[in-house]
Amino acid sequence: MPYTAAHKQQTRERIVRTARRLFNRRGFSDVSIDEIMAAAGLTRGGFYNHFRTKEEPYAEAVTAILWDHPAKNWEGIELDFTATGPKLARQIVEAYLTRQHFQDIDGSCPMIALPSDVARGAPQVKAAFRQLLEGMAEVFAANLPPHSLSPRDRALALAALLVGGMALARAVDDEALADRIRAAARALALEVSGWTGVGPH
């Protein structure tokens, strides 16, 4: 069996990583299969050895950010995944709303880079998106005290605040305003979560 299965899977992953970077930056429709394959060091035709349609790597790209996890490092706020509890939750809030994450379009969380594209996307794309959201909400919910809102509801609202803050910041043409939106979202998130007190990561 020439070309091991491992080799093929490596190539496939390379294509998805490349696709993710391009989709994050320019959206689904404005990226061509040609571009993806060329950026991955391959040629057009090979794409269909790995995927049946253009939407297939798109759905995978949405969750591909999870592969990178412990390596992710925005603004020196290393996500220490051995940390637990409110400390980890706070780290996520802080890291999510950094200037680094704002600028890192390629490596950005797809919930920021692609929400409107996903809303129009195929079911498998929306399912991948949901998986990402649920992952974030779970970490938050596990670290919220009981309240008038259930931890899960509060966690979902927090996710909305983070994602919304970054999405608005990215969509605006004024850097000072973008910074201010980020800072405001961060402050409100820490305030309503009660994680202000757990120390600066």
Place this chain on the structure above:
Amino acid sequence: MPYTAAHKQQTRERIVRTARRLFNRRGFSDVSIDEIMAAAGLTRGGFYNHFRTKEEPYAEAVTAILWDHPAKNWEGIELDFTATGPKLARQIVEAYLTRQHFQDIDGSCPMIALPSDVARGAPQVKAAFRQLLEGMAEVFAANLPPHSLSPRDRALALAALLVGGMALARAVDDEALADRIRAAARALALEVSGWTGVGPH
């Protein structure tokens, strides 16, 4: 002077309204000029009597929602623009996060329908987007008490919460989850704004 200036402007507005509906639903790239013109009851070529490029009506479509204002009516929560103060602010929060607004893709607030498209868009598109955001933030800021966060910062964070909540709800493939995100965002928005007490619109 055949065809009055008023006639031309009417046609132009009709094109922008049609474009807005289509862009809201399918994004910038997936809508063709042909489609816009056909949906507006015209033919391809005439487009360039009104606009120089495809991006021109796109930028206008983002702010076109402001034209509709007092007529907008989501879930029976009529925005009564003679209302003022916290009452109006609360009305906006309530109306924004209704199921009606969730479902009304065509007439939706473009901040929800297009954030990632706008983030990749031309400067004039981002400027239009900012205008919309500032409009919402101003109404909020005018009705927030002084606090650890300035009214304006708090208003921006509230806008992020509303827009983020709806964007996430739309991007998810599970209706119950979408409802829950909306409700959670609404509850948190009312809680942190202090508008809970101003009565049910």
Place this chain on the structure above:
DNA sequence: TGTACATCAGTGAACGCGCGTTCACTGATGTAC
């Protein structure tokens, strides 16, 4: 009031181009002997 005219909003064929996908191929590789 009626008519001839000039304007320009709207038409639709045509342009060059890049897209997603298909397909016959080729050549690097792991395996059998």
Place this chain on the structure above:
DNA sequence: TGTACATCAGTGAACGCGCGTTCACTGATGTAC
């Protein structure tokens, strides 16, 4: 160890198609007389 072979990942030309934009035109309209 060396060689002949079968596999299939990767190649690149070709396909039909729809796009944004251009352009020569046409015909409905307001105006001048």
